[in-house]
Each structure stands twice: as structure tokens, then as C-alpha cells.
Amino acid sequence: MLIEARELCAGYALPVVGPVSFALARGEVVGLVGPNGCGKSTLLAALLGGVRIFAGSVERAPGLRPVLQTQRQPDVDGLPLSGGELLALTGAATDGLPPWLADRLDWRLDRLSGGQRQFLHLWACLQAPGDLVLLDEPTNNLDPAGVAHLAGALRVRADAGAGLLVVSHDAAFVDAACDRTIRLPG
């Protein structure tokens, strides 16, 4: 088991999510769904100790190397950084990148489209060395080809031994990419 939440209630000044219990094992891709404001992103943060735990517990495997991708991305306009340099920062492999990005790794990020930047940022987290991958709304700004490629990449990553927890509003993507789904109440 990579990570397990037991009757977890978490939030900021007040609880935002919970109680919720689930476990995630290696090789699994688990979807986390629910209406806006139900606390999906807060739950991801709680799993890594980033918010206040009001009740319950989180148990992590010893030596766990988590990777967290959130919707918060800094502005890269004017920044002289290439796609290849971005991936190198997290130690992400470039194997398996879609062809429409693989041949643009030497381009500056601010010369790429918003969707291409989003995919590279996502790839940098998804393919970074680690056991547990937490992704928050990864399909934002992606076109259908990008979503399809991402679904395949999640499976490859899980088959390589990682556990993945994916927050998404995209029901079709969750159905296609995830082994099971945790639904948070509104």
C-alpha cells in the first residue's frame, strides 16, 4: 500500500472535506470526482500534509516519493526556458511524449500554445521519479489528442509501479483512464 486515508477530515480554518477513507496501491489509477467545492484539491493537499487535519489519519509507505501536480502554474511569458529544460528540472523522461511535443522540446515555453505548455508541465510531474503521482484536473486546456495520450501515459506509469490519484471533472477521461473512482459528496 502506498497511501491510506482513514476517516480523514481536512481543511483550513474549518474542515472542507471528509470524513473519507480509501487506500491506493502500486499499479492503480484511481479517479477522485465530485462537484466543485467538495474538497478534491484539499484532499490531495491533505495526503501530503499541506493542510490542517481535523480528524482521522493518513498513513504513507516508508520512503514514499510523492509527486503533486496542481492547477497552479506560474506565468512563463518572457522566461527563456525550453521544454527540454523544464522536463530536466523534475527528472522526467522524454520517452513516450506525443510527437507534436517531442519535436518541440528545444522551443521556449512561451513560444508554445497553452495546451502544449499544460501538457509539458503535466508530463514533467507524471514522469518524474516517484511512487505516488497526484494530478489535479490534468485535462484542463488539453485537446482530445492530448487527453487520449494522457490516458495512455497514466496506464504506462501505473504498470511501471506507481500509484496514481487523479482529480478530474472529465467523466469520459476518468472512465477511460482510471481503474476505480472515489466520489466525494457535495
Next chain:
Amino acid sequence: MPFDPLFLAPFLTGLAFAVAVPVVGAYLRLRDEWLAALAFAQMAAAGALLAMPAGLPLFAGGLLAALAAAVVKHLCEGAARGLQGAIYAMLLLAGWAASVLQVANLPLAERLGHALFDGQLYFTGSAHLAAALACLAVVAVGLWRLSRALLLAHLFPDFFRARGRSAQRIHLCFDLLAAATLALATMSVGVMAAFALVFLPPFVAWRWARGWRASLALAVGVGVGAHLAAFALALALDQPFGPVLAGILVAAGLASELAAGRRRGR
């Protein structure tokens, strides 16, 4: 015109800062903290001026004041969100006020004050050269170790935090490095020339470079080119070095923007 050996130490001192300061400037620009450089430089000038009546070495006074400014900046950032931009302005004004008051009231401070603000590189000696070379070595080693963490903390803050790493500690280390660099540069090339070196070479490089490493190399190239031109020009025209260097860098910045505008217009 033959090169007078008397000018070798000033030339090499300026050259070392022309390499080190733009590289530090690139990381300040990454963090949108280039104004902090001016605050560090101004505080260093005030510290050097304060050291004189206290009987302390000028280098020690400048360095300590700039490092104290870095610590104050760091503490204020942690204490209150939104104070970040304001604290640079407050440190800058405090440094300026302290400097001008000393120059106005202490006769001995007047000459040093002019040197710090005019940027009289030609009056530097072997102590300045030693400080510049030490600074270059510390910047090279320090940024070689900090670079990836600074970029990662900026571009992937949640990833960085999820791995249990402290962005605050990394940023404090960088602030101290930047403050020390600016302090030493200020005491050799002057306040505004040090600021020009920290701001304008990365400004030009970010416009044209295709990647991060290329931008660092280009920033160094612009800094070194401007130093060579300013050193020769100021010597030939018998002018203070700092304003000539700043003028050349401003011209380079404007030329870069004009060329970029023309390129976009095509």
C-alpha cells in the same frame, strides 16, 4: 594606446563582476525581485559609509549592511504576504537616506560617497580584485548548487513542497548570495553601475535566448561586452566608469527592444 599595468587590477575587478553580477541578476529576474538588487546595493553603500566613522573596514560595513538587508527582506516576506514589493522600496529608501545624511554631515564620508555613487572602478586595488574573484567563485559554486532548486521552486512550487523541501531556505541562501554579490560590486563599480549589471544583461538575454543556459551565457556576454566598451571609453574620455557602463547597458537594452519590435513587426 598601450595598456598601463596600473589599470590591470581595476580591469580584472570589473571583468569579474561583469561575469558574476548578470548571472545573479538572471535569478533575481526569475523571481521578479530585480528591484531587491538596488536595495542591496544602496544598503551596501550606506554600510560602507557607516563603517568609516566606526573604524571598521569598508568592505565589512558594506557586506554586513547588505546581508542584514537580505535577512530583513526574508523575515518580512515570511511575516506578511504582500509586503514583498514594499520591503525592497523601504530598504532602498533607508539606504539612500542613511548614505546622504552621512555624506552631508561627515566631511570624510563625502569623498567615499561620491566614489560609491559615481562608480570609480579605476581607483580599485588588489583588495577589490581579491574580493571580486572570491565573489565570482562563490557565485559560480553557489548558483551551480542552487540553480535547479530555484527553478524548481519557481516553476513547480507544489512538486517542490510535496518532496518535503523548503523553498524558504533555498530563497534565504540565494538572497544572501545576491546581497553579498551586490555589496562587493557596489564597492568597486558603484551603486547604479552594479544595478545596471544586475538588471540589463538578463533583460536583453531573456528577449533572445532559446533556453535557460543560453540566457545565462548571453547575459554574461552582454555584461562582459559592456564592461570592455565602458572601460575603454571611460578611460579615453576621462570619465567616471559607472555612468559610462550604465549608459552602454541602457543603449544595449534599448537596441534589443527596438530589434525585437522590428522582428515582431515583420
